[in-house]
Amino acid sequence: MLYREAGDFKKSYAEDSQTFPLKLDRYGYYAILAIAFLVVPFVINDYWASAVLIPFLIWSIAALGLNILTGYCGQLSLGTGGFMAVGAYAAYKLMTSFPDLNIMIIVLLSGAITAGVGVLFGLPSLRIKGFYLAVATLAAQFFLVWLFNKFEWFYNYSASGQISAPTREMFGFEVTGATASASSKYLFCLVLVVLMAWIARNLTRGRIGRSWMAIRDMDIAAEIIGVNPLKAKLTAFAVSSFFVGVAGSLIFTVYLGAVDVGDTFGIQKSFLVLFMIIIGGLGSILGSFIGAAFLVLMPVLLKNIMVGFLGWPSDIASHLELVIIGFLIMLTLILEPHGVAQLWxxxxxxxxLWPFPH
Amino acid sequence: MSDGYVTPDGRTIGGKVLEMRNITLRFGGVVAIKDISFDIREGEIRAIIGPNGAGKSSMLNVINGFYHPQEGEILFHGEVRKPMKPFQIAQQGVARTFQNIALFKGMSTLDNIMTGRFTHMKTNIFSQMIWKGPAEREEQENREIVEKVIDFLEIQAIRKTPVGALPYGLQKRVELGRALAAQPKLLLLDEPMAGMNVEEKEDMSRFILDVNDEFGTTITLIEHDMGVVMDISDRVVVMDYGKKIGDGTPDEVRNNQDVIDAYLGVDHG
Structure with missing residues (x-):
């Protein structure tokens, strides 16, 4: 009774295939956008921005990216951390080589560079599948991290081996660097998230998205209806890496400001993003957001409860946090293997139908 | 019969769509297909029959490029076909269904059939990203064609249902829909009626005849149900142990001594 489609008639195929076919969903989506753009920037503070909102937004982009590859195209990847590192280092090299280039362009260009690298590491996917492909992408993870540590050119021969982001402005507001305000960083990420989610939705609803899902569900049948498997897989790798690269460059430029490749983009980040999409829901855009929210917000929430509210020592709290998160992951997988998006x-x-049973 | 013929029910059959010349296919020492030649003509329903293991499915796999024969050549619309990948052959206008249903289980009926339009959709990845404009227009145009297929197969009610949840007979129908959506020049059906009950078989036979009649689609099918094959097909190829033992109209084949021997066995007494 609360939430119905009766009376919500569709008069054209365009209306029938819109993203939010139900009025209530559509208005809910507009409301969330309005709050995110018009309310949050004015009430945000540094804590909320750096602990909750910005990491959530950035990891959402990474989760969207991996979901395109793994959830939609069925190609398991454990190289997400490495591809994020490519995005970060590409952004660093671009920022230092072209100081006048707009930061938005830099972020998108780093995504494009990562897409190229992703295609390169996606080439084996034509011959190997499943676990074996996962191992191949794992090799990409370790190789890329090693690469950025090994060659000093990547971090401009700095003594610490780290890269740090110089200050860049967008419309007169600083979005990177130490003095950038919380709300401008937040808005910068938010714009990118909305843009990327829109792209992800458009790609997955059309010709190319269907070719990915066809490869995922039955590659032989996909080939028989004219899908070139190499092309479908490589576009998935390219688009996925583009997203992941944008996320990596945002982590470096906007979120952390300085990055050590092994710490920030290690193998555990690859698993983190994989957990996000498994918990949120494979092959679901909403699921990418839910998964990112779950794994970014839950630790913060638990920490606040245990340290702030119960007054426990922080080392015990951080151990318990891992236990609880692990438990919740298992619980989600047992209760709803298709992720929280399916639950939704x-x-x-x-x-x-509520309150009627049928 | 070099330039087509007229069927007993008055349909005119045209020239050769596909011609197999002396095809031999071996897997190691096993000869799956041995020196077989036959043709498929425009507008006809051509059946391939034979006992289990006769090489019928291998024949379809040769036609749509899963297997590459060691000897012989394949002519498509009169031109020798180079060895091609299955997706390239699909782009030439050959569609097929599988013996074991090969639908995309995670997608809805509509999406499955829309996937059949893949070879007809051309917008590039950047217009797909923007969606508004060319990509959406193309999607709508193809949606209209797909909706016609959905109407034709009478599956409007399951448009948005994930195909994994559908009963077997409907899944077969959706798979036929996906192949039809491609508007193929040649449609290959691998046992379209396997595992169906009589009613479902009647429905499927009707759809096959209607497809042929309404769209003029050339159809090649493998089927075990002799009653169905003899009823709906114009010409029949009979295979046994990888060899062709009969080729002709259902009546000719029915009275062919080799065919009778293969199906009923030979008296060795």
């Missing part, structure tokens, strides 16, 4: 879908289905 089922709930919506129930709400449509």
């Amino acid at each position: 879908r089922v709930t919506k289905q129930k709400l449509r």
